[in-house]
Structure formats: structure tokens, C-alpha cells
Amino acid sequence: MDEKLNDVMIKAETLIEALPYIRDFNNKKVVVKYGGSAMLDEKLQQSVIKDVALLKLVGMKPIIVHGGGKEISKWVRLMGKEPEFVEGLRVTDDDTMEVAEMVLNKVNKHLVQMMEKLGVKAAGISGKDGGTLHCDKKTVNGKDIGYVGDVKDVNSELIDTLLENDFVPIIAPIGLGDDYKAYNINADDAACAIAKSMKAEKLVFMTDIEGVCKDAEDPSTLVSVLTLDEAHKMIDSGFIGGGMLPKIRNCIEAVEQGVNRVHILDGRREHCLLLEFYTKKGIGTAIIGNETNLYQHETE
Numbered sequence: 001m002d003e004k005l006n007d008v009m010i011k012a013e014t015l016i017e018a019l020p021y022i023r024d025f026n027n028k029k030v031v032v033k034y035g036g037s038a039m040l041d042e043k044l045q046q047s048v049i050k051d052v053a054l055l056k057l058v059g060m061k062p063i064i065v066h067g068g069g070k071e072i073s074k075w076v077r078l079m080g081k082e083p084e085f086v087e088g089l090r091v092t093d094d095d096t097m098e099v100a101e102m103v104l105n106k107v108n109k110h111l112v113q114m115m116e117k118l119g120v121k122a123a124g125i126s127g128k129d130g131g132t133l134h135c136d137k138k139t140v141n142g143k144d145i146g147y148v149g150d151v152k153d154v155n156s157e158l159i160d161t162l163l164e165n166d167f168v169p170i171i172a173p174i175g176l177g178d179d180y181k182a183y184n185i186n187a188d189d190a191a192c193a194i195a196k197s198m199k200a201e202k203l204v205f206m207t208d209i210e211g212v213c214k215d216a217e218d219p220s221t222l223v224s225v226l227t228l229d230e231a232h233k234m235i236d237s238g239f240i241g242g243g244m245l246p247k248i249r250n251c252i253e254a255v256e257q258g259v260n261r262v263h264i265l266d267g268r269r270e271h272c273l274l275l276e277f278y279t280k281k282g283i284g285t286a287i288i289g290n291e292t293n294l295y296q297h298e299t300e
Contacts, residue, residue, distance in 0.1 A: 018278035025277065026059035028201035029163070033191035035067035036208045038267030039107070048206070049111065051273035052168065053118040061163050064170045065194060067187035068100075068107045075099045088246070089138070092146040092184045100184045101126075104172040111170050123162050126172040128182060130158030133175030133190060135183050149175045149183030151190060154197035192250040196257040202277075203259050205247060206267030211285030212240070212248070226287045228252055251287045262287045 032052060038044040055062045069090070073083040076099055084091040092100065108124040115122035127133025135149030162169045173190035175183050188205065195203035212234070214221035226234070231252055234240045240248050251262040265272045265284035275283045 021278045022058050025201065027061065029061045029063065029198050030055060030202040030204065031063045031065060031191050031195040031198070031200045032204045032206065032273070033065050033067075033187055034111075034206055034267075035069070035187055036206060036267050038206050039067070040070065041268075044268065044270065045114065047270040048267070048273070049114045050118065051271055053115060053120045054274065055277070056120050056168055062168055063159060063163075063194065063198075063200075064111065064168065065173060065187055065191035066104075066107060066111060066170065067173065068104045069187075071107065072096075072100050072103045075103055086140045086143060086145050089140060089145055089148055089186060090184060092148050094147070097147045097182060097184060101174060101182060104174060108170055108172045115168055115170070120168060121166055122168040122170055124170045124172070125158065125162075127175040127185065127190060131155045131176060132158055132171070133173070133185060133193070135175035135177055135185060137177060137183065147181065147183045149177065149185040151175060151185060151193040154193050156194070156197050159194070159198065188247060188250055192254050195254050195259045195262075199258040201260045202263060203251075203254050203261075204263045204265060204273065204276075205251070206265055206272070207247070208266070208268060209244070209264075210266045210283075211264045212244070223285055226285060227290045228255055228287070229290050231287055248287075255287055255289050260288070 034048060038048050052062045052064060072090070076083045076096055079095065079099060081095065090096065104126065108126070112122045112124040125132065132155055133149070133151055134153050134155065136152050138148045138150035139145065159169050171190070171194065173185040173187045175185050175190075177183050191203060191205070210219045210222050212223045212226060213219060214223060231248060235245065235248060247264065251264065254262050263276055263284050263286050265276055269275070269283065272283060
């Protein structure tokens with residue numbers, strides 16, 4: 001077979017493989033938490049935005065919740081302060097809050113610009129807009145860490161309006177407290193709260209690891225699917241710890257509260273969203289309910 005024709009046939013087979021997933025996910029909401037290395041590399045940025053644009057164009061309803069932690073730390077240092085963290089949460093005084101809002105707004109509008117360039121309508125908001133993210137002040141073991149928010153409830157009215165009018169909502173994790181002051185919210189927590197509120201089909205965490213592996217040093221031990229019971233057992237046995245522990249707990253809570261599937265993907269890999277959603281093999285770890293039916297590629 002001619003080499004060019006062979007390439008075309010491979011592409012056609014890939015599209016055919018994706019067809020049942022495109023059908024099953026049509027009109028379904030998917031929340032993508034975008035952060036980590038995928039935000040720092042321009043090529044990976046393009047890859048993620050193209051993936052989300054394609055999800056939209058084939059009938060899904062994607063929502064992006066983004067972070068900006070490393071960029072915030074850079075600007076805090078330029079301000080003459082050293083970033084401070086307590087159990088992974090940024091200590092956020094008045095000056096740091098001002099920097100966080102500035103940086104997250106800049107990131108937010110850049111992502112909107114990239115999406116619009118691809119011909120997909122996008123709208124950038126923060127959790128303050130429309131009272132989308134209402135939060136309490138978060139403390140760590142009784143320690144005051146400043147303007148750090150713990151999401152109390154989500155008002156999805158603005159997000160729903162954007163989706164109904166064919167926009168991709170791009171959300172910065174800033175919320176309002178009862179005192180109507182701005183609070184910095186961990187992007188994982190914000191994405192989880194939004195996905196639960198909207199009963200999303202999928203919640204995706206883009207990370208700097210392959211997923212959940214039986215041996216953290218060996219990517220070939222990747223676990224493709226974890227039920228809630230299996231995830232709890234891995235936590236109880238001490239197998240999951242460190243920075244992965246709060247992420248897995250967020251995943252479990254999301255599934256328990258109505259999200260059909262939570263995916264942990266390696267955001268350093270180009271087109272990781274498409275590879276996980278639309279191919280039989282998949283590339284990350286999916287966490288599902290104990291009674292949830294497997295997709296075809298998860299049984300092979």
C-alpha cells in the first residue's frame with residue numbers, strides 16, 4: 001500500500017475507534033482542571049486547548065478550571081517576598097491576594113484568547129462572578145493562613161448560561177466569602193466543587209505524573225481503573241501519600257457526589273485528553289463508583 005494512503009487509513013481507523021465514545025459523551029459536561037507543567041510549556045498549552053476545543057466541537061460541554069501557582073510564586077518573589085505554604089496551601093495575605101488575582105486574570109484571558117483563535121467561543125470568569133464560588137475562610141489545624149477559601153457552595157447559574165449559549169467557560173479559582181472579600185481557592189478543590197455541583201460526566205485532573213501506579217517508580221504499573229473501594233483500600237494501606245493523597249480524596253468525593261468518572265492524566269503528554277477519552281487503550285487512571293459500568297476499552 002502506498003505510504004500516504006496507509007497514513008490516511010490509520011487516521012480513518014482512529015476516527016472510527018473514537019465514534020462510539022463521541023456518541024456516548026455527546027452533550028455531557030466535562031470539567032478539566034488545568035495546571036502543572038502543561039501550563040508552562042507553550043506546545044503543551046496549545047495541545048490542551050486544541051483538545052478542549054475538539055471536545056466542544058464533537059458535542060461535549062467542556063469547562064476549564066485553571067491554576068497558576070508557579071506564576072503567582074514568581075510574581076510574589078518579584079514583589080520582594082518569599083512564597084509561604086502550609087500543607088501545600090499558599091499563605092495569602094493582602095499583597096499576595098492582589099498578586100494572585102492579577103496573575104490568574106492574566107492566565108484566564110490568555111486561555112480565552114487561545115480558544116477563540118481556534119474558532120471556539122470562550123468566556124473567562126472568576127468564581128467571584130455571579131457568586132459562582134461561595135467560600136468560607138480555610139484554616140490548617142487552626143492556623144490562620146490568610147485569604148484562602150474553602151468552597152461552601154457553587155452557584156452554577158452563570159456557568160449554565162454560558163454553556164447554553166455555546167461558550168466554553170474558563171474559570172479562575174477565586175471565590176467570595178461571607179464578608180464579600182476575595183479568597184484564593186486551591187484549583188483542584190474548585191474544579192471538584194464545580195464538577196459535583198453540575199453532576200459532570202467527567203472530572204479531569206491534569207498532573208505531572210502518569211496516574212496512579214502500583215509502583216510509583218515504574219510507569220508500567222499504571223492502574224487504568226480504580227473503584228471507590230479499591231481507592232479507599234490504597235489510602236488505608238498507606239500506599240497513597242504525599243501530594244497525591246488530597247487529589248485522590250477529591251476524586252473519591254467527586255464520584256460519591258455524582259460525578260460519573262474522575263480521570264488523573266499526565267498533562268506533560270500531548271493530547272492526553274483525546275487519548276484517554278477516545279481510544280481503547282487510554283493513558284491515565286479513572287476512578288469510578290463500585291457499581292459503575294466499564295467503558296469498552298476498560299474491559300480489554
